[in-house]
Amino acid sequence: MTRYRYPFLSLKATNAPVEDALAEAAARVIRSGRYVGGPECEAFERALGDMADGSIAVGTANGLDALRLIFRAFIEQGEMAPGDEVLVPAGTYIATWLAITDCGLRPVPVDTDPATLNMDTALLERLVTPRTRAILTVHLYGRVCYDDELRRVATRHGLKIVEDCAQALGARAASGRAAGALGHAAAVSFYPTKNLGALGDAGAVLTSDARLARTVRALANYGSDRRYHNVYRGLNSRLDPLQAAMLAVKLPGLAAENERRRALAAVYDSAITSPHVTLPDCTAGEAMVWHQYVVLCDTRDGLRDYLDSCGVETDIHYPAACHEQPCYADIPHGPLPVAESVARRCLSLPVGPGTSEQDAREIAEIINQYIPR
Numbered sequence: 001m002t003r004y005r006y007p008f009l010s011l012k013a014t015n016a017p018v019e020d021a022l023a024e025a026a027a028r029v030i031r032s033g034r035y036v037g038g039p040e041c042e043a044f045e046r047a048l049g050d051m052a053d054g055s056i057a058v059g060t061a062n063g064l065d066a067l068r069l070i071f072r073a074f075i076e077q078g079e080m081a082p083g084d085e086v087l088v089p090a091g092t093y094i095a096t097w098l099a100i101t102d103c104g105l106r107p108v109p110v111d112t113d114p115a116t117l118n119m120d121t122a123l124l125e126r127l128v129t130p131r132t133r134a135i136l137t138v139h140l141y142g143r144v145c146y147d148d149e150l151r152r153v154a155t156r157h158g159l160k161i162v163e164d165c166a167q168a169l170g171a172r173a174a175s176g177r178a179a180g181a182l183g184h185a186a187a188v189s190f191y192p193t194k195n196l197g198a199l200g201d202a203g204a205v206l207t208s209d210a211r212l213a214r215t216v217r218a219l220a221n222y223g224s225d226r227r228y229h230n231v232y233r234g235l236n237s238r239l240d241p242l243q244a245a246m247l248a249v250k251l252p253g254l255a256a257e258n259e260r261r262r263a264l265a266a267v268y269d270s271a272i273t274s275p276h277v278t279l280p281d282c283t284a285g286e287a288m289v290w291h292q293y294v295v296l297c298d299t300r301d302g303l304r305d306y307l308d309s310c311g312v313e314t315d316i317h318y319p320a321a322c323h324e325q326p327c328y329a330d331i332p333h334g335p336l337p338v339a340e341s342v343a344r345r346c347l348s349l350p351v352g353p354g355t356s357e358q359d360a361r362e363i364a365e366i367i368n369q370y371i372p373r
């Protein structure tokens with residue numbers, strides 16, 4: 001039991017509405033005798049690919065592996081080599097960067113756009129060097145980061161566009177195209193807290209490139225293209241059928257879940273009037289699926305303590321930019337003032353399935369009473 005009147009996120013509340021269907025699907029897998037690969041995985045991959053505008057989906061063990069596999073595949077196909085550079089936001093979850101460095105590639109951090117809290121695409125052009133091979137765009141907090149400038153830079157310099165879609169499944173770019181179908185390949189995470197969460201770790205790669213999909217699938221299966229024939233020094237990172245079955249139950253509910261999050265964001269947007277907090281842009285429509293509702297506050301820690309004392313549980317995504325993490329102390333970079341400032345000022349409010357619109361109104365009222373000290 002949580003001590004909070006307004007918990008940040010309850011995974012139990014997330015899965016309660018489909019509990020019976022999940023149990024039934026789990027029983028089906030148990031009785032099938034098929035515990036790696038097989039029809040459960042194939043069915044979910046098809047449903048996921050359809051949702052992403054007819055992409056090919058390859059299930060993986062988690063979202064980080066999905067990203068790693070994409071870069072490994074580009075390397076195996078001779079399109080990138082260790083030492084090459086990848087443009088990536090400084091303000092993202094650490095896994096985005098880990099995928100790059102794990103493949104021997106070099107992250108080149110891009111500062112944050114203060115209006116969207118996504119990568120500032122106006123900065124991309126001047127960061128391109130002869131070693132740049134890709135832009136790893138992150139749809140942070142569920143907001144699509146893909147615009148004409150990003151596409152122009154990628155096209156001009158022949159860069160791959162890779163999407164970190166871990167927080168934005170179900171979102172659509174302004175063009176109407178699905179997140180996950182905007183670049184050459186995309187990584188999805190089904191970590192239990194994501195908008196579509198498994199009951200454990202799971203992930204997927206999305207791409208419309210059949211060759212890349214084949215390479216990813218082989219790499220994820222010991223590098224073998226057929227049994228006992230290993231073309232790559234691969235890894236074992238497959239989606240397991242139990243999680244595929246759980247996800248197949250939940251996938252049809254994703255659109256409604258994203259809509260529910262939009263409604264909550266709209267409540268916060270109209271009800272929070274405190275001059276001490278800056279609200280996120282609420283006009284993005286379908287380009288935003290509100291994985292997090294993040295406000296900025298100059299006295300963030302004070303606001304967080306105050307909310308805590310009022311029974312409102314909050315979280316911080318993320319308290320440090322990636323280049324500020326000890327493991328990346330050696331990564332060269334230019335000034336990244338916005339990413340650093342956002343890390344000090346950001347605070348995530350509850351938007352999960354356990355939070356009602358009435359809760360959001362009450363939380364807004366509590367925030368409006370906040371006096372910085």
Ligand SMILES: *Cc1c(COP(=O)(O)O)cnc(C)c1O
Binds near residue numbers: 062092095164188
């Ligand atoms: C969750 C997340 C990942 C990693 O996914 P896992 O399934 O936890 O490995 C990568 N990038 C972002 C932006 C994420 O939020």
